[in-house]
Amino acid sequence: MKRLRNFAQALAATCLALSVAPAFADKANDTLKVAFTGEINNVDSYFNTTRGGVVLQRAIWDGLVHRDTATGEYVGNLATSWEWIDDTTLEFKLREGVVFHDGSPFTADDVVGTVEFIANPDSGVVTQRFVSWLAGAEKIDDLTVRLNLAEVFPSALEYLSGPISIYPSDYYAEVGPDGMGLKPIGTGPYRVESVKPGESYLLKKNEDYFDGPKGSPDIGTIDIRTIPDVNTQIAELFTGNINVAWRLPSDLAQKLDGTPGVMVTSASSIRVGFLMMDSAGRTGDTPLTDVRVRQAINHAINRQEMVDSLLKGGSKVVNTPCFPEQFGCVQEYVEYQYDPEKAKALLAEAGYDDGLSIEIYAFSNQDYVEAVAGYLSQVGITLDIKMLKFPAVLDKMMNDAAPMVFMSSGSWSLNDVSAIISEFFKHGAVDFARDDEILEWLDVADTAVDPEVRKEYYGKAIMKITEQAYWAPMFSYNTFYAFTDDVDYTPTNDEILHFVNMKWK
Amino acid sequence: MTQTVTNPTGAAFDRDPLLEQILGPTPGQMLRRRVLGHQGLLIGGAVIALLALMAIFAPLIAPHDPFAQSLMNRMEPPVFLGGSWEHPLGTDHLGRDYLSRLIYGARVSLLIGVVAAVISGVIGTTMGVAAGYFGGRVDAVVTFLINVRLAMPVVLVALAVVAILGGSLTVVTTVVGLLLWDRFAVVMRASTRQVRAREYVAAARAVGASTPRILLTEIMPNIANNLIVVVTLEMAHAILIEAALSFLGLGVQPPTPSWGLMVSEGKTMMLFEPWLVLIPGAVLFTLVLAINLMGDGLRDVTAPENRN
Numbered sequence: 154m155k156r157l158r159n160f161a162q163a164l165a166a167t168c169l170a171l172s173v174a175p176a177f178a179d180k181a182n183d184t185l186k187v188a189f190t191g192e193i194n195n196v197d198s199y200f201n202t203t204r205g206g207v208v209l210q211r212a213i214w215d216g217l218v219h220r221d222t223a224t225g226e227y228v229g230n231l232a233t234s235w236e237w238i239d240d241t242t243l244e245f246k247l248r249e250g251v252v253f254h255d256g257s258p259f260t261a262d263d264v265v266g267t268v269e270f271i272a273n274p275d276s277g278v279v280t281q282r283f284v285s286w287l288a289g290a291e292k293i294d295d296l297t298v299r300l301n302l303a304e305v306f307p308s309a310l311e312y313l314s315g316p317i318s319i320y321p322s323d324y325y326a327e328v329g330p331d332g333m334g335l336k337p338i339g340t341g342p343y344r345v346e347s348v349k350p351g352e353s354y355l356l357k358k359n360e361d362y363f364d365g366p367k368g369s370p371d372i373g374t375i376d377i378r379t380i381p382d383v384n385t386q387i388a389e390l391f392t393g394n395i396n397v398a399w400r401l402p403s404d405l406a407q408k409l410d411g412t413p414g415v416m417v418t419s420a421s422s423i424r425v426g427f428l429m430m431d432s433a434g435r436t437g438d439t440p441l442t443d444v445r446v447r448q449a450i451n452h453a454i455n456r457q458e459m460v461d462s463l464l465k466g467g468s469k470v471v472n473t474p475c476f477p478e479q480f481g482c483v484q485e486y487v488e489y490q491y492d493p494e495k496a497k498a499l500l501a502e503a504g505y506d507d508g509l510s511i512e513i514y515a516f517s518n519q520d521y522v523e524a525v526a527g528y529l530s531q532v533g534i535t536l537d538i539k540m541l542k543f544p545a546v547l548d549k550m551m552n553d554a555a556p557m558v559f560m561s562s563g564s565w566s567l568n569d570v571s572a573i574i575s576e577f578f579k580h581g582a583v584d585f586a587r588d589d590e591i592l593e594w595l596d597v598a599d600t601a602v603d604p605e606v607r608k609e610y611y612g613k614a615i616m617k618i619t620e621q622a623y624w625a626p627m628f629s630y631n632t633f634y635a636f637t638d639d640v641d642y643t644p645t646n647d648e649i650l651h652f653v654n655m656k657w658k
Numbered sequence: 659m660t661q662t663v664t665n666p667t668g669a670a671f672d673r674d675p676l677l678e679q680i681l682g683p684t685p686g687q688m689l690r691r692r693v694l695g696h697q698g699l700l701i702g703g704a705v706i707a708l709l710a711l712m713a714i715f716a717p718l719i720a721p722h723d724p725f726a727q728s729l730m731n732r733m734e735p736p737v738f739l740g741g742s743w744e745h746p747l748g749t750d751h752l753g754r755d756y757l758s759r760l761i762y763g764a765r766v767s768l769l770i771g772v773v774a775a776v777i778s779g780v781i782g783t784t785m786g787v788a789a790g791y792f793g794g795r796v797d798a799v800v801t802f803l804i805n806v807r808l809a810m811p812v813v814l815v816a817l818a819v820v821a822i823l824g825g826s827l828t829v830v831t832t833v834v835g836l837l838l839w840d841r842f843a844v845v846m847r848a849s850t851r852q853v854r855a856r857e858y859v860a861a862a863r864a865v866g867a868s869t870p871r872i873l874l875t876e877i878m879p880n881i882a883n884n885l886i887v888v889v890t891l892e893m894a895h896a897i898l899i900e901a902a903l904s905f906l907g908l909g910v911q912p913p914t915p916s917w918g919l920m921v922s923e924g925k926t927m928m929l930f931e932p933w934l935v936l937i938p939g940a941v942l943f944t945l946v947l948a949i950n951l952m953g954d955g956l957r958d959v960t961a962p963e964n965r966n
Contacts, residue, residue, distance in 0.1 A: 383926060384925075384926070384928050384929045387929055388929070402926050404732075404733070404751070404926070404927055405926060405927065405929075405930070408927075408929075408930040455729075458729050458730070459729065461729075462729035462730060462732055462753075463729065519907070519912060519923075520751055520752060520923075522912070523727075523752055523912045523913050524727060524729060524752055526912075526913055527725065527726075527727035527752060527913070530725060537911075538911050538912050538913065539824050539825075539911060540825075540907050540911060540912065541821075541824065542821070545821070
């Protein structure tokens with residue numbers, strides 16, 4: 154009996170301890186806990202390929218320029234003004250009095266150091282497209298710097314406001330990308346307290362943050378943890394162990410909506426999903442070289458139904474090989490309405506009235522791919538689905554072994570179609586169309602200084618891509634966020650969590 | 659109470675009850691009695707028979723086309739959770755009938771179980787019998803191969819191979835079949851060693867029977883009971899590996915209905931729609947349990963020590 158009583162006491166004590174022990178994420182201790190699904194390969198943003206890394210980049214560092222997500226206008230960030238000296242030279246006046254997290258002042262030397270490093274192909278910046286347009290930089294005086302472009306590059310400001318952030322040059326030269334990844338130092342609204350690679354990232358408010366266009370940070374501590382399983386994230390959200398979960402599957406988000414204490418919001422994103430088809434016949438003899446087959450595929454998929462039932466939220470059907478609000482994504486195209494009968498007729502005309510079978514490769518969004526397969530089976534096209542890891546799919550694409558691929562592109566959050574159309578239609582390894590005319594137009598559009606000329610030539614390319622049905626553009630994505638209801642934040646359409654704009658209610 | 663039996667000379671005669679009492683039941687009768695008296699074997703066998711019939715007659719039984727999607731009717735709950743009889747087990751994330759997919763999924767599981775067990779059985783038995791019968795260098799080589807094979811983690815190797823070759827029913831079946839022969843080899847080797855030392859094998863050899871003849875007519879029938887047990891164990895093993903691979907996205911490719919794949923597809927909604935995972939999980943559990951029950955039962959009724 155005594156033993157039983159002891160046990161009961163111990164149990165009660167444990168329950169009591171459990172009920173008060175965990176440090177819940179909340180307003181009281183000014184700590185916002187955030188869950189990331191994937192690991193970040195390197196916090197150094199030039200060696201990162203993950204979405205989580207982009208979020209950290211925007212919190213830790215600043216670029217010379219900032220794009221207002223609401224108006225789309227470029228404003229000075231680390232720079233206060235700029236001027237095109239000629240087509241390939243851009244001069245910046247830098248902001249005075251900015252200091253890095255380690256206390257060292259920000260000067261023109263840091264800009265020169267960073268640009269010289271990233272512009273050098275030997276540095277091995279992972280996404281060369283971000284930096285290959287830069288040739289170098291020169292210091293005019295402590296607060297004036299000139300960027301030299303390797304080519305005429307009209308979207309320079311867009312790239313400077315996005316992936317290109319300025320590092321403290323002496324520190325970077327000393328520690329290199331690995332050191333920077335473990336102990337990052339920047340000028341941004343949050344400084345890094347600790348990095349446990351693949352596990353957790355602790356950020357503290359930068360009390361000395363300058364009064365810039367990003368706004369000033371409000372929440373004191375941001376505690377980011379990697380939680381790969383989305384169900385675990387939700388459970389943590391329920392128990393108050395995290396405040397923010399993002400990029401949630403739409404079904405889960407919908408179920409979560411209405412749960413007391415949890416707030417679900419969504420923001421449409423620049424990411425566009427599409428089917429790539431081997432129209433150039435790179436994989437050998439494939440029915441996809443016939444334009445009628447490609448058009449039939451475009452007609453056979455009920456994209457509206459997919460948007461309504463699978464993607465939900467702010468997703469939209471997209472008819473162009475780019476996000477409609479991107480610069481240069483001219484909305485003049487050949488539209489393919491959902492019309493299975495027409496699809497069947499086109500297939501019959503092409504000589505495939507007995508049906509045909511095509512291999513499709515994909516690395517994510519298995520449900521979308523299966524839904525597409527379901528629609529295509531209605532018109533007699535059997536899709537042989539191959540779900541592989543991303544590197545394996547890329548390998549198939551580059552080695553001419555993938556007749557059809559389901560792919561999505563977020564244009565690296567860049568608001569310019571050069572980040573998607575020029576990526577996929579300039580005869581690179583992932584160009585399935587290999588259309589010489591389109592290549593010519595894109596060359597003009599990518600390097601023209603006059604925005605109207607750019608639009609005209611991108612427009613030509615878009616018209617031909619849709620007319621020839623090189624792709625089946627599908628829909629724009631949508632990012633679902635779940636917050637505990639004490640967090641005040643409005644998500645933006647760039648698929649980035651901006652900690653600097655988050656507040657407690 | 660008389661019955662006609664055939665005596666060794668071939669002439670039929672009426673067997674009277676007295677004689678029956680003296681002679682006792684025939685071996686066939688004894689086997690039948692042991693089978694009917696073994697609950698595990700009966701239950702396991704019945705479940706497997708049921709699932710096998712379901713797999714064979716899937717097109718007749720399934721209420722809907724397992725591939726027909728209806729995005730407007732996604733994730734409808736099963737009838738016992740408030741769903742409709744139109745979809746007794748509900749619908750999946752693409753609005754496909756869950757019961758139909760479950761029924762067709764039995765085909766994949768049983769096919770992989772049987773074919774993989776046959777492939778590994780042929781390989782393992784050949785190696786094991788050869789090692790046990792010939793001994794010496796053959797035995798050394800086979801033992802070495804068994805050790806090599808045992809040092810490889812099956813699921814990891816299967817994952818790697820499927821990741822390289824791409825998942826498909828054929829690839830998964832073949833890979834699993836090529837990986838699971840070790841238990842066959844070990845058991846067959848040990849049983850063959852025991853049997854080859856028996857007098858009747860020596861006798862067969864003495865009258866000049868050829869080696870293949872001895873292996874086929876003297877050795878094989880006497881190690882068959884062990885073989886049957888290993889076959890059932892490996893069938894269950896293969897089915898689980900297929901489910902694991904499909905769950906990890908490297909097994910049978912969608913939209914082919916496979917129970918492992920169904921668990922995987924329901925995984926993201928596990929918190930809110932647990933039945934999406936529980937239903938295929940429960941069926942998988944039942945099948946594997948039934949196969950193991952049957953294997954145990956077969957061992958019990960065929961083992962020589964239970965014959966008397």
